[in-house]
Amino acid sequence: MLLILLFLPLFCAFAVFLPVRRIFRGGLLCAVSFIHSIIVSSFWLKLPVSEFNGYLVLDSLGLILLSVVSFLFLIVSVFMVGYFKHEQRSNRTFTACLFILLSTMTVVSLSYHMGLLWIAVETTTLLSAPLISFHRNQQTLDVTWKYLLVCSVGIALALMGTFFLAIAAHDLHSLLLPALLNGAASLTVNWLKLSVIFLLVGYGCKMGLAPMHSWKPEVYGQATGMVAVLMSGVLTQCAFLALIRVAQICNKTGLSQFYSSMLIMMALLSFLVPAIFILGEKNIKRAFGYSSVEHMGILVLGLALGGVGVFGALFHMINNAIAKAIMFLTAGSVAQKYGSSSVDKIKGVIHVYPLTGAFLIVSLLAGTGMFPFATFHSELMILNAVIIGQHYILAALFIICLAFIFIGIARIVLEIVYGSSTKPVLANKENFFMNAAIIVSIAALVGIGIWMPTPLVNVLRAATVLVGA
């Protein structure tokens, strides 16, 4: 079963290069995402057997990420059908990259070998470059270049960290996760510490944690909404899975204190930086990019605190992904209609496009963690963990920064929605596929916000036990 998940998208990536009509490519992506999500949902009943001598294993941590990947690809592929109705460029390379991205993200969530994990994360970085530079004008190319350089250096540091880990595990002769966890006692502590620092900085760069976040607002500001969804929703969380794997190793070797103090430091910076910069922001997609930095901070904060914090962080992985889908798909649909995503060019959306205006309000509430959206619950769980851990100053800073970010996003969104009306440049009508994709994501986020199904709770519990904090 795992092999189908890997090779089906990879095979289709070649199929899109056949001379076919563009609607066929969109349809193929929808079909493959649908099959992918069916197979993944069957894993919720029973976990599949491992493949390739234990290199590819699906555990509950991987299952959470894999489900998020599958869901977001399904949403994006439906949205894409509507998007390419109003887009002249060929979608050939774009679709091919999406297919390979789906395949490599599946590898990230399955890989049980630290080297294989690195290869998969690096490949996702490389594949997102053509996606970001889709429109191929000066700005997108500059942004793509910046992204490639920053992330490549980050990922190179992570590679160095992986090699240091291999030296620390010299007696084990293996980088397979079970071997590392069982033989944790024989790891050399000094090399392991060095390796943890490099892995944290490397994968943190990929995740966009402050102070390595500089690419984030730029890229999300320029990339199309769909690409921003996939990057903020799953690409960054793939790197978060790598950090969770590091946490698993640290918790076994008594380095958890060392690791979590670094994580808390980065989380704090990731709250402060967006809280400061979002207030002067004029572009809605850039503002959402800063919001993504903040949410990555929330994830690592939860991971650092352990116990209920880890549970909250894993739950937040799901919620953040869906919330980002709502935010960036709406922003992308507005930007396509008005030909811009800057506050100066878009005003009074609700008078022209009532539904899209409503979506913008929803994305404000979902992105900043308001009831009844599930982001509210997971943020509350993590705040709870901060207070249980008696970090009162941290809790205060956390709440203050969230308030500032709320003000920053609300200022932009409200002006766009209710400001005095401007005429859309391209004057497209509301599109059924685009709106359907957004409505499904909203329903999903409200759904798990109001009622958490038992299987979800069980998987989150099992995953928390696996992290072992």
Place this chain on the structure above:
Amino acid sequence: MTAWIDAGCIFIVFFALAILATYRIVGMIHIFALQSFVLGCVPFFLHAEALSARVIAIAIVTIVFKGILVPYILLWAIRHVSIRSEVKPFIGFGLSIILGSLLIAGAFWVSLSLQLPGKAVSNLVLPCSLSTVLLGFMIMVTRTRAVTQVLGYMIMENGIFLFALLLFDGMPTLIEMGILLDIFVAVFIMAIIINHINEEFERAPVAESRSETGESF
């Protein structure tokens, strides 16, 4: 054989330093090709007494990818650019060399306190790989052109790879090949982006009318 390994390591650092002092981009790429070739030969010296198919495979793949294909792609990427020399580095060449030597000294000083487990192959591998990584990083930061930044990144990767050669038994062959392939694809994509940037740069006066904001949506 240790003498050969030591010589290889020193050459790798020396070439990195030489790139720091080179003015012309084509010259930089040639020196980089030489450095990768030396790097590809190091596995032969490390395992001279027991050459396995695996050692030979990794050495050949390294030489082909890093020593031939990557320089070729980079030369292709700069073919259309009329200015082939490094215009203005942020810091002068003399100062770069002095800073580079300081970085090398720092790398040697740091590696004094790091003890490699297992049998010691050569004392120079660790400090030399650290120096190469630092020099590559410095080239990336101080040079302004896109191609030189890619070169800096590749030199960094060479340093990391020199270090990885120590861990031959820790990593399965497939994983090492995957890492090499990834780095190669990285350079390939970067070269394509450089090419697009060049095209866009040449078309810029025409492009003004294309879109007012230049923003993609």
